[in-house]
Amino acid sequence: MWKTALKPRWIAGLIFALALSGVFVLLSQWQFGRSTQPEIPVNPSTEKVKALTDTLQPGDFFHGSVADQMVTAQGSYDPGKQVLVAGRLHDGKSGYWVVTAFAVTGAPVLTGTAATPQTWIPVARGWLADPADAAPPPSGTLELTGRLLPSESPVPATDPGPGYATAVSVAELINDWGVSSYPGFIAASSEVANGADVGAAAAAGPLKPLNIGPQPATQQINWLNLFYSVEWIVFAGFAVFIWWRLVKDDYRRELEDSLDYAYGEEPGGEADDGNAGEQANIQTHPSSDQNQQKVQP
Template identity: 30%
Template sequence: MYRFLLTPRWIALHVVVLLVIPAFVLLGRWQFGRFEERSANSDRVTANLAAPPVPVESLAGPVAEEDDRYRAVTASGSYDAAQGLLVRRRPQEGRPGFYVLTPLVMADGRAVLVNRGWVKAGATADTPPEVPPPPTGQVNVTGRLRLSESEESSGIRDRQGLPAGQVLLINLDTIGKRLPYELLGGYVDLTGQQPDTDPAPEPVPAPDVGAGGGLNLAYGVQWWLFIGVAIGGWILLIRREAADQRAEGAQAGADEETAAPAG
């Protein structure tokens, strides 16, 4: 009855099913891994945003650690407006614009790069944006610690030939080579400062923590459900073929009895 399972057509179907099942297992495990990774990242960022601020130099020495991303930090010093930079291609709320970077020189002679916020682009690509100046004298800032950017981490391709005072990446190693003092290994997205200024660049929004990988969990479950669908469909096709074989056999037997001469 089941000899049809050894025909070339069915052997090909068996091979496809046996290849599909482990592929779906691996895809499901990959999605579950992404769920765990993103959930851990979401929990870490949420905790860092809620943590009380600490001095930036306690976290960002020569480098800043991945686990300290978005940690609330404080710093005191004076802005070096002459060394300020604009970061191109930084849209905010769907509007093209720039981030405003200004070094804050601290009492020990080192500096931390502060992203003072966002300004809209000029009327044309060649028109410089209007940038409010930073406050003068001693300044106390609070903000979120950020890591140095690279092409890989940001997805932004760096290039040469930009207008003076503009960059595409907040790469602290590259920027630090232009400055007459040492930069800390992380920069700060400004959330508050004393004294404040008006006008001032628009604040950079807090990161969207998101669903913590919830979609990855759903996709992982979906891939593993596909395993059941593949096995169930395979069994259903075998049973249907066997039923057809039995029906054909019964019909052939009935035809033979009908055709047999009367004894």
């Protein structure tokens, strides 16, 4: 069969089938790419810095519409309210986030039994590779700018130890700090004191900036496009299968023709066994014995 497949016309047919299959594979990749698209595109308005007090209210739920919003706030840090959150990556290395309580100037004051006269918000100030390098936050009044993010879920049944937290969980932190807080936290990008940036991005030291961008939008699967991508793969395999079937049929025809020649038949004709001519002569020329019998009286 390989001899048949190596005929020039079937080699050309194979090249055409492979080229056609390649086109089908590309179409499959295109359809697969269209099957997973963002449900909601990234909102460019989140990059416009807004006042924290105008964006989110303490004691309220954290609304998804304000997630990733760049915000600014004035206030001061409390060096006694600072924790390290382990298991955070930075440039492929595992380390710690430094999270400090920030008293927001002009923030609404909550009421209730456990409410405090000042409203706070946790701020992830930067990343550290070694917890021993953790330093107190900048002192004095600061103008903080960063990305507003929702509270994380704490790791259950885990005691991180004094000065540590399992996650940037507002519920966990306000219990440890004993303060009223906003329902989210800020990943700081700059901390300005007296006109100078004293944050991790500007100061050279072990504390590295987080550089958290807007989170990617949720993905949804378009099952119709996913089905089309699988269908194009089937078509690619079917093109090669058709070529193989044509070669196999050609091989069988050649095999049948060779068998016909071997038995003395014309390809597609009837057998010539050599007896047909003799039978015709017998019928055309009766034997002499038969003629004699007819002449006798």
